[in-house]
Amino acid sequence: MATPTAPGKKINRIGLEPVAYRGSKTTLCAGCGHNAITERIIDSFYEMGVDPTQVVKLSGIGCSSKSPAYFLNQAHGFNSVHGRMPSVATGAVVSNRKMIAIGVSGDGDTGAIGIGQFVHLMRRNLPMIYIIEDNGCYGLTKGQFSPTADLGSTLKTGVVNDLPPIDTCILAIELGASFVARSFSGDPKQLKSILKAALSHRGTCMIDVLSPCVTFNDHDGSTKSYSYAKDHEEPLGDVSFVPYFDDINVDYDAGTTTAVTLHNGSKLLLTKIAENYNPMDKVSALRLLRDTSARGEFATGILYLEPDKQDFIELLGLVDEPLATLDVSKTRPGRAALDEIMESFR
C-alpha cells in the first residue's frame, strides 16, 4: 500500500491520485461526446485502481482514435493505421499477456475500413476493452456518413443516408465477444459502471458508445444527435458494479436483479426492466437489439455476457511469462534439437 498522504488528498487503492490517470489536453471539438467517454475511462481506471503503467492503449485513425492521447499518460499508447487497430492489439496482447489493453475506435474505423479486423477480433475473444465512439459520421474528414448511420438520417448538408446501418453489438454477439454493451456518452453513471465491469472481465469487451458529433451530426435530421439519443435510449435497467475489493453487501431484490460474478470475483448486478431479459442468453440479446432498433430505439446496458468463456490467450496455451520477456534460454532450442532436425534431412 502507498504511504499515508496529506489529509484530504484523494488517492485510490493503489495509492495514486486521479491526475495519474489523466492524459494530454484534448484537441477535439468542445462538447464532443468523445471527451465525456475519455473522462469515464479515467474515472473507471482510477476507481478500479488499475496500474496505468501496466496498460496499453491503442486506436485506429479518426477523431475517436485521437483520444488515447487524452487519458493514462503513463501507459504506452499506439495510434496505428485506419481500421487496423485490432491486429496491432492482438500482437501486443498475445506477446505480453500481463498488460491490460484498451482500444478506442470509431464507427468508420470499425464499421467500414476496419470491419474485417473487427470481425476477427470478436471471433478470437482477445482479452481487451474495445470501445467504439459511435457518432455515425466521419468527423475528421468533415462529416461523411459512416456505416452505423441510420437509414434515412440526414447530413447537415441535407444528404440522406440510403443504406441500412451495421449494428456492431449484434455482430459482436454473433461472432463471439464475451462482453457486449452499448451506452451513451451523455450517461456517465451507466458508462462508468460498464467500463468498471469490463475491467473485471477476461475476454473481448465490446462497448459501443453513442457519442454525438457536435460539429457534423448534432442536428434534427440525425439519429445520432444528443436530443435523439436522449429521447430514444432504452436502458436495460441499472448496471451496478461491485468490485471484488469492496465488501459485497448490497441489498437487491432477488426477483428483479441478477448478480453475475466476474473472473476476479467482482459482482455485476443487473436490474432487469425488460421482462425475461437474460444477458447470458445470446438469442434474447439479439432479439432485444432487433426489437428496439425496429422501434427506432437503442437498448443500452450490458447486452450480452459470457463470464467464463475461454479467451484467446488461454486458447493459445501460452506460458505464463510474457512472450516478449522470455530469455533466450527458453526461446532457442539446444544443440541436440538442431542435430535431430539435421538428421531428418540426411
Add this chain to the structure above:
Amino acid sequence: MSVTDAAVQEAGPHQHTERIVNDFAIQVATVNGSGSQTANLVLLRSIFQMGVPVAGKNMFPSNIAGLPTWYTIRASANGYIGRKKEVDFLVAMNPETAREDVMSLAPGAAAVYDEPLKLNELRTDLVFYPVPFDKLMQPITHDAKLRRLVRNMVYDGVLSRLLSIEMAQMEKALRKQLGKKQKAIDMNLAALKAGYDYADANLTKQDPFVVAPMNKTQGMILIEGNAAAAIGCMMAGVTFVGWYPITPSSSLCESLIDYLKKYRRDPETGKTTYAVIQAEDELAALGMVLGAGWVGARAMTSSAGPGISLMAEFTGLGYYAEIPAVIFDVQRCGPSTGLPTRTGQQDILSAAVLSHGDTKHPLLIPASVTECYTMSMDSFDIAEQLQTPVFVMTDLDLGMNTWMARPFEYPTKPLNRGKRLDAEQLKRIGQWGRYKDVDGDGVPYRTVPGDGMPAYFTRGSGHNEMAQYSERAEDYSKNLARLARKFETARTLVPRPEVDVVASGKVGLIAYGTTHWAIVESRDQLRNEHRLDTSYLRLRAYPFTPEVFEFIERCDRVYVVEQNRDSQMLSLLRMECTPQQIAKLRAIPHYAGLPIDGRTVTTELMKQERV
C-alpha cells in the same frame, strides 16, 4: 561439357560407345495430385546417396489435382545445381503433354513412356523406352486408387536399371520417404522391383546417360529453403508469428509451426513459448507482427507478392514508428496473381521502398538454403538493432525446391536485442526521448510496455523527438533526416557481398539470390568456351555496402543479372552510383517463370559483348 568415364561398368547390352556420367537432367512429366512427388524424391535422393551432386526442381501448376507437372532432377559431377535448360532423359507419364514433351527434346535424348501413348512414332532421333505401366501394376494391387498412386514407383525401377542407380539406394530412399508406413513401403517396393525387372528383361540400353558413385555429397543434407528459413527463425528465438497462407510461402510458416510445436514447449507444463496466429489477411498478419514487435517480442511474417502489396501500409508504419519486424517474401511471378507457382525476383524494387512517403527498408537476400537459415537469424538481430521492418527476399525456386547443403551450424552469436532503455542508460543520457538520436547513428533508444521504463505514444502521424504529435516543419524534416541516417547505419549491419575478383576479369557480373547458381555455371562456360575471365559480386543485401561500388570501379563493364523484367536491382544501383559507374552497368534480365540457367546468361552476355 559432358563428363565421360569409360571405367564405369554396366551389365547388359549397350550400343553406344561414349557414356555421359553424372551430368544430365531427368525430367518427369506427370499430372499433379498423382502421387509422383514420392517417386521423384526417391529418385533424387537415390542419386544423392550415391554421392552425386543433385538438384530437384518442381514445376507445378496452381492447382490441386489434374494439371501437368514437371519435375527435373539434375545430376552434376561438377556440382552445378542451377537449372539445366536441356532435358536429357524424359519420363513421359502425362498423356496431355506427352507429345509436346517429346517434341521439345534435343536429338539424342531418351524417353521412357507409357506404352499405349506410342510416342516412338513421333520422332526417329531419340531413344525410346516403352513401359506398360498398367500391366506391371496389375499383380501389385487391385485397388484402383492405390494403383494410380504407386504406379509412379515403376518408373523409378525402370530408371534404376537404365541409369544404373543402385536399387539398394532406391530402397533406402523410399524407406526414408515413407517412414514407418510398412504397407505403403511394401507396395512401393513391389512397384519399384516390377519396373526394374521389366527393364532388365525387355529394354536395351541405348542412351549414354549413367549415374556412377562419387563422394561429393557425404555428410550433406537435402532440404527446401522454406524449411531452412523456418529452422533459422526458431533458432533466432522467434516468439510471435502472424501469417496468411499464400504460395510459395506457406510451407515456411507451416514448417515453423511443426518445429515450434516440437521444440518450443515448456517441458513441465506443455505451454508454448511462442504464439502463431493465422491472420484474416496479410494486413492483419503484419499488424499483429508490429503489435508484437512493439511490446518486445521477436515477431515475423511470411508472404509473397500479393500479400506483400497488402502489407505496404503497415510497413510504412513500422518504418516511421520504428518497430522491428521480419518479413519473408518468397517471391513468385507477378504482377497481380501472375503465375503463383513459378519463380522470380520481381519484388526487389517494391520491397526496398514499400509503402508511401519516403520509405526504404533493408533486404537480406539468401542464395542458398544455408543462407535461408543464417539470414533468418541475422534478420531478427538487424530488425531489432535498427528498430525497423527487415525483408528476407527468397523465391519459389529456393523456398520450395530441394537443395543440397552442409548441415547447419548451431548459432554461437548471442541474440542482439538492439537499444533498449534501462535504468543505467537512462542515467547516462539524461532526458530520454523515444526518437532522439543519442549516439549519432540514427538509432534511438526504445522502451516497451511493462518494462518499467518511461512510456511514450507510438504513432504513424508526425512526431518530434519526444514522440509527441507535431506538424512543425523542423520536427518533421529532422526526423526524416535521422531515419536516412539510420539507413546509413543499416549499411554497416547487413550481410556483405561475396566478391570474386579475377585480375584478368575486367568484365564483371553482379547477381543475387538464386541467380547465383546460373552465374557459377556461366562463368565456367565463359572461361572454357569463350576464354573470357569474369569477376563476380554476389549481393547479399540492400542497402549496398562500399564493396559494391569498389567492384564496379574495378571493372570495365558490369552485367547485372536478375530474374525480373525491369532490372530492378540495377535500378536501385543507379540510384546510388556515380554517372561514370552507371555508364558501366548492363542488364541481363530473365523473366520466364522458370529459374534462370547458366546457358542463358552465357548466350546473352556474349551477345552483348560482341556488340
